Amino acid sequence: MILLYLILILLTGGVLAAITAKWSRLLPRIISLAALTVDLILLIFIYAGRETSGNSGWWIDYRMNWIPTFGISLHLAIDGLSMLLLALTFFLGLVSVLISWKEIHEKTGFFHFNILMILAGISGVFLSMDLFLFYFFWELMLVPMYFLISIWGHENRIYASYKFFIYTQASGLLMFLSILALYFIHGRSTGIYTFDYQQLLGTSMSASVAYILMLGFLAAFLVKLPVVPLHNWLPDAHTEAPTAGSVILAGLLLKTGAYGLLRFVLPLFPGASVSFAPIGMLLGVIGILYGAKLAFSQTDLKRLVAYTSVSHMGFVILGVYAFNEIAFQGVIMQIIAHAISTGALFILVGQLYERVHTRDITKMGGLWKKIPVMGALGLIFSMASLGLPGLGNFIAEFFILTGTFKASILMTSLASAGLVAATIYALRIVQKVFLGKENTEWNIHDLSIREKFISGSLAIIIVYLGLFPQKIIDTVKPVVPKTLNSIEHLLFVDSMDSNIKDLRTTHMFTGMIKNPDMKIITKRRISLK
């Protein structure tokens, strides 16, 4: 029940914020902060009182009938992965409310209504254990996000909001088709018609059907993530959105794609995922390199940061398809670290824009002398973005690359080149904005206390993640077998299989080796070539 409250608190908070805006501009902000704080506290209680024993690793498992005629239930559950992502959601929610304090003057009620609705949708996505419910929340977050971009965005906001909505909606519908097909396949083979996640796990179907259904899910998740050929909506949406919108987009919305891969695609379609792995990893590498290249060539600072997301999310998909624990841990770490560091960079851009009224980096320069605190924070977050040891992103990318190395050496080497590219664009931000020659006589002031508080706490978190990642690793650890067991089992059986031809196609490309004992066999097969 407490899980339902988490969502309901946000929904009621949103409605209250919209209503109270009539009387005061301040009230919606306070209500939003209160709702998010309460949620965060509830989450801490859930974490403190968790019982990992039994119940297949779920801390709380709540279930209620919703539309029994179709086998749809209100099924919410939480485990380490959901917990971390929810914490991230509420925290970034608080940050978005705080940074909008001065930026949003008009229609504050409706603004905070939308923010809380998006957060409610995202929390729902992270908690749903029923595929219909999951899709319901998945779609629920679109409309308020659309409003956020199209009402409070920058010049080209209408175009960007359409693009965002249509991309995500179209891909979401493909996933919906897959969900329905899965429902019927499961229903026909077992006689139980249900959308329940745990029951749909292990549905038996032919390999080709599984592959097609998986593609439906992938369409939704890869667009959200985004993966390179489908990333087109992202730079526009991120650039045109108000700062709070960009933070939520980069910090949370993209993560729902990663979450979907881990929670749904791998466990539901283990076999199909294994055969998709080479393509998945390749897409990841392309994303890393292409995103970095595009980031480097931008002059609009916000667009630049947006493209770094494409690059960083490449690591996520690369790690997901490495199918081992260390890469999995890296993916989670990357999700969190990227949310914090990129969110912080977007906030920085927003703060700069408030002061110099441009996002064009060719017009900036030499700002360090004027605004040293902002410069220092900017340096920290740029360093985080390039993966400097001691900061969260380093741990994440290091884990992912270590994990991927076991799966495919070629892909790992290519992906590592992305780190060099990241260094180039990250240093470019610092160089062009804060160092170098002063182009214009700016008359600007440094960060206010509120702004220092926001960016400072983000900086502390990113350092903490870099120095003490063990807490996160421990929280996620019980989730790993749920996600990877079926696949590891499959890889093992696959390698044992005498069907060499089939093995070659899947394993030669990635050089995928899972079980140490199998190493020799696989190697010999490669040498057969």
Add this chain to the structure above:
Amino acid sequence: MTRADFLCLTPFMIIAGAPILLMLVIAFTRNYRVIYGFSLLAFIIAFFSIFFLLPVIPHTIAPLFVFDGFSLLFFGIIIITSLFITILSNRYLLYQESDKEEYFIILFTAALGSLILSAASNFVTLFLGLETLSISLYVLIAYRRSQGNSIEAGVKYLILASVSSAFLLFGMGLIYADTGSLEFSGIAKIVESSDQFAPLLLGGFSMMVVGIGFKLALVPFHMWTPDVYQGAPVPVTTFIATVSKGAVMAVLLRFFYAIQGFRNHNFILMITVIAILSMLIGNLLAIRQQNIKRILAYSSIANMGYLLVTLLMGNKEGLHAAVFYVISYMITTLGAFSVITLLSSRDMFADQLEDYKGLFWKRPFVAIVFTLALLSLAGIPITTGFMAKFYIVFEGINSGLWILVISLIINSVIGLYYYLRVITTLFSPPNDINFPSISPAGHLVLGIVATGILFLGIFPEGIVHLIAQFPGF
């Protein structure tokens, strides 16, 4: 006539008796308030009379009518929608200088035609109902006689609808010539026994498809829709879009499921093509429109295309999906048109997209209702439109209608674009148009409709369960 027969005909008698009484009253005195109040009362009484039918259903008045859960549900929504349309018409009629009272008489006869359609089980009642409805609509559409485009719309509808009625009648004649029966069940017996239709039968059915296609505004018989939607008084447009379409759909479902048309490859082909064309052309033509009524007209074409998918499912679940979709579509469309009606004033018919700029900042409540209606048409969660589309896609996949389902999905995305356009307009910076104030009754209608849209979208179980108790035909 038995007691049960009599009981079943009560709603008809109330709705048919009301206009006669109204005429008598008008003969003595023209008191608009009285007439309006009386009309509301008659619809309310008619609505509650439905509950007295519940114990006797299913009941057949051979060979003309059948009263089952399906008919009663349609009775209910037809009467309720008509009631709302009466309320909406009130303010609109006040702009009319003279002859306001007769409007309600014709509204009643139109509602009567719709009721007959939803209980028809025979070509005779089908045609009678359809003609009662159509002839009433000719008058209603051209009711604003001083307006040029109202007359244009009226004449257009008159000509096309009579041609389509002629087609329908001719088709029925041919079918009768071949099967020797006017009853749906009688025709069904002949059709079931032959997969290959006799030329006479095939010709008859094709003619009927043309006739019904006109009434439902399916492609390629859709040309009249945008002009009529635009030209007719908004409450009348609301009636055409909701009650009239719903009733025709009801009789089509009953007929098609009775003759099991989904088993015949001729029908499958015809319906698949018409459905896909309606979805595609309706949505594509809506994209560039600047007039909100025209947008909704094209959107209705597409929606009827989605509904046709349910015809081919061929099981009772498909029928349930259809009923749910009709209900949800009627509520949603009622919501959208209520907003347009309530915002129109004597000198401005709020039908240009531009008029709606920034409505949200001027009239938040009205804009929220409009947004909900549009989101529901687009099929976004928490609205009933989402559940309705879900139901169709769900049953479509269940019946293996992959082409139609995928076409529906693609079209939903196309449709999204123009619904978003309207929504964007609602939330853009405001213009300086002053909309008339809205009466409490108007607010009530909007409130009820918005609640309906949300309620069916979040808690559909109640109504789904109710519908699921219907047997197939």
